[in-house]
Amino acid sequence: MSSLKSTFTVYPHTRALAEGAVELPGGPLEFVPTKPIIRAYREMVRELAYDVCELAPTTYLMARAAGVPVIAVPVFTKRLFHHGHIRCHAASGIRVPGDLVGRTVGVRAYSVTTGVWVRGLLSDDFGVDPAEVRWVTDDEEHVASYVAPPNVSAVAPGESLVDLLDQGRIDAALTGNAGVGRKGAPKDGWTTGDSGPRPAAEPPYSLFGTPEPLERDWYRRTGVYPIHGVIVVREELVRDNPRLATDLYAAFAAAKRAAGAGRAELVAALAAGAAVPDDEDPIPYGVEPNARSLEALIRYAREQHLLDTPVSVEEIFAPGDYPTA
Template sequence: MKLTIAAAGHSHIASLRDGRRRPDGAELEFVDPGPQVAAYRAMIREVAFDVCELAAATYMIARQRGAPFRALPIFLTRRFHPSNLMVRPDAGIATAKDLEGKRIGVRAYSITTAVWTRAFLQNALGVDLSRITWVVDDEEHVQGMALPPNIEHAAPGESLVSLMAEGRIDAAFGSAAGLGRTGKPGRGWESGADEDAYINLFPNALDLGANWYQQTGIYPFHGVIVVKDELLDANPWLAASLMNSFEAAKHDWLPDLRTRALTTKDDREYASLVPIVGPDPLPYGYRANRASIEAMMSSTVQQGLLPSGLSTTDYFSESGPCEETQSR
């Protein structure tokens, strides 16, 4: 069975990409839609792939609205928050509480980076999110969703880059979540502001995130693997097969972290997380990630993106590598 898959070029899935590893009973055909954010949008709106790496918050919102795919607890990207929250030098923002009453730019309100950052600001630092105006310059991946009243859309032709430069917003997310790009997701879109002109509000983000993790067990995840419902329903062995193949590919990569044979910025960042989270900085499986999954769900509810009363097991399979055995 051949499956199309859209996933970013992570080192920890390299042996799946080059065919050294493959799921039992299936062949993965990797496709390149451009930046992974473009794949998110194609999967949400067109169900364009059989398997896709999808932003976690976007997936949960889409699933609640009937999206015909389900997540396996394979978390391909992780990092601590807050990070890359850039402020203008003249904005009068020195602490997290100073964000109240200010205008903060973010590509779209529901992106996973923003959900995790707002969760940290609210739950760890006591920031009243309702007192912040969130300015967005792109559309939400999930169309037609209701947003809180303190969201403002940039006018056509305006971007967070220009708004920040002109002082019409006080702060903004960096990189692809905000200032690092202009326009809609597409090839070559990452051409944004010179972020060196601004101040990172949390230069000690790693320490803050590590403390939050040690206190709560929350280790924020971003990209998660989703699979079409029809494939999982027709092939009950497929979830375990995919889980085990991704786990095997990751174990091909883990020795690089131990030997410091690091070739990418992401790999170096994962190596820096090992002293905090342990020798595997990308744990898969439901049970190993339950605290983080529950935190993501509660955060989306707090922020008005999901209704209350939902169960995490409606969104994430409880099975993981070696957590249960399935046969085909």
């Protein structure tokens, strides 16, 4: 097997594979560092630029539905709770989730996975219908053929969510790469330049104040720990080598074991918070331990008009042997 051109985020649990300390049966991956990794998402779904690539889970589901020939293995490089990812302008008057109805909220693109999770938890737990919020974006959708709902609009050329939130022209926005933690399209340096709102008289505040108790309660009730970063492979490679998906999964599992990191180190690397009980793996691989999160994400994608047709958890993964790892 020839070397596979690959890119994914380098965490403690993926480093050994990126650096070649763990290899596939045919040899090491041809690892290509990509920053920000979001740039690779777009390159993969538009150009099939890699053989193996990390993708945002929602981007993957939409790309599959649009006919992009990629297929996933159940390796999820990151999981993250989102109750702390909504910032409100100081003069917005927003105090509870229901106050978002009829307001304008910034998100980098409507299909951003963080946005899908945030809209899902707002709907499920607080009755906030995403269709009753005006969503404002400042970047393209990765899947270029996707047309967002009518309550989604783009900023004017040259403007950004950072500008709009700072000036009070939107009421709230998501944080990090999903919102006001960057400016512009995914390109080198976008997170190291002007990253976040400029100083204002009163800084934006978190909608939920202290989110950790809400995250613990949500996980306890639902079993859903939001997934981010799924590993995909070009579908023709799996057709040509039916063992490839199993071998990739085993290699990522071996890299995780090679990290030798304890739970605390993994939690710190993932910024995972304390919602997951101490006796649970914070980053499990496999279908079964991620099934509830996958089912929730698929449901949210359907409810938010990102997917037109139902899809099952089983059909989104390549055939393979995936013991929990």
